[in-house]
Amino acid sequence: MSSPGEHWISYTNDLLAGSGLRKSAARTHVIELLGAQHCALSAQEIEHHLGTDGHRVGRASIYRTLEMLVARGLIKRIDMGRAEASFEATMPDGHHHHHMVCSQCGNVAAFDDPQLEAAIDAVAERLSATVNDHDVLLRGICGTCAAS
Amino acid sequence: MSSPGEHWISYTNDLLAGSGLRKSAARTHVIELLGAQHCALSAQEIEHHLGTDGHRVGRASIYRTLEMLVARGLIKRIDMGRAEASFEATMPDGHHHHHMVCSQCGNVAAFDDPQLEAAIDAVAERLSATVNDHDVLLRGICGTCAAS
DNA sequence: GAGTCTAATGAGAATGAGTCCCATTAGCTG
DNA sequence: CAGCTAATGGGACTCATTCTCATTAGACTC
Known part of the structure; x- marks a missing residue:
């Protein structure tokens, strides 16, 4: 394997x-x-x-x-x-994820979400341009930092 | 005005x-x-x-x-x-837009999309973290470049 | 395996965005 | 107006990334 x-x-x-x-x-x-x-x-x-x-x-x-x-x-x-x-x-296969960065400790967590991808595809469709890549970045406070 | x-x-x-x-x-x-x-x-x-x-x-x-x-x-x-x-x-009022960058000419176009925002909010909800900001960036070829 | 050609390497210089330092300037308050 | 100090700006500095170029080492031929 x-x-x-x-x-x-x-x-x-x-x-x-x-x-x-x-x-x-x-x-x-x-x-x-x-x-x-x-x-x-x-x-x-x-x-x-x-x-x-x-x-x-x-x-x-x-x-x-x-x-x-x-x-x-x-x-x-x-x-x-x-x-x-x-x-x-x-x-x-094109499978990918995006990232969430903690603005306090700098840690990075990955996530993926089909709905989000669908929403982006829909926007891309609407624009008078050929979209072939996208980034999404979330910023905030991670669980660990929030707890301490 | x-x-x-x-x-x-x-x-x-x-x-x-x-x-x-x-x-x-x-x-x-x-x-x-x-x-x-x-x-x-x-x-x-x-x-x-x-x-x-x-x-x-x-x-x-x-x-x-x-x-x-x-x-x-x-x-x-x-x-x-x-x-x-x-x-x-x-x-x-929190109203904002995101950007699409043409990888050929570097031009930037702005767009906004309520569905996309909703999808991001939904993801944020799911994560064990407090999300307080996000970026979305699309990359591709703009209409002008595609035409020429 | 030796010879040749040239892609690829790596040390260090160069670039360029962004930060820092500090002597000088200029808002503010009395 | 005087004094206090926030704010400025020139220029030195940092640090990621790019460039240069002499040297190394894949790959192909014989």
Whole structure:
């Protein structure tokens, strides 16, 4: 049995293999790290994780890999109102979630909601434009912070 | 008859007058510029506009004013996936809109949709957290770009 | 396996938005 | 008007991200 993350890794590798890209260690490490995550990581966090895992990868290569993956729709760039952007694997079937950030502790929780997606699709339909992506971000106080 | 923007300006000034802040030229200019806008402006754009209007205001003061207005909920910081953040007056009655950014020309269109708001409220209800703000951002190709 | 071609890497410089510092200016109050 | 201090603004600084370029290392040929 393979986790969704492992599935994404092999999907991504297959897709890249068939597009004239060389298979480099740096790229492989970034992809494997992203695939192992259950939520978004920033470039900094990626650099740090790879460093402590003994797979140090240059910052430039990390950004280059992220850019390449975003361009191919394999990951999504997410802006959570912090200084740095975060990145998260996108499931090939289009399944995705959104985020709620606690303005007190900064913690991020993921959620998904079919009704919300339907409402967004309906808006997209109405506009004189082709909508091909959307972000939703909720901000507030998480349960833990509210309790303390 | 006063435009919604003028209404926001006087509302904002009244609110600030009653909170121990001195009335400074720099702050007044930023507030009046924001009130005159129909959509979001970035700090850079504010600096540039004020400069060409002959009301040059130091960058530090612009950021300070924006921070102060955000803290009081008088404007909202909006991240459109560009390098810089944008800022937009918030209507006292809570009425607001969201944005659609064209990934080709960068143009921004505003829209609002009660159903979408309802869907977000419903999600917020479900979560074990107090949601007090949200962003929605659509990305795609605008009508103009699609036509050309 | 060696040679060649060039994609990819990574160290560090450069960029640019946003923040900080601090000497100076200018609202306010008495 | 004098004094107090909030507020300003020039410019130094921070920090994420991008760029540059000399070096490294996949992949293909022989």
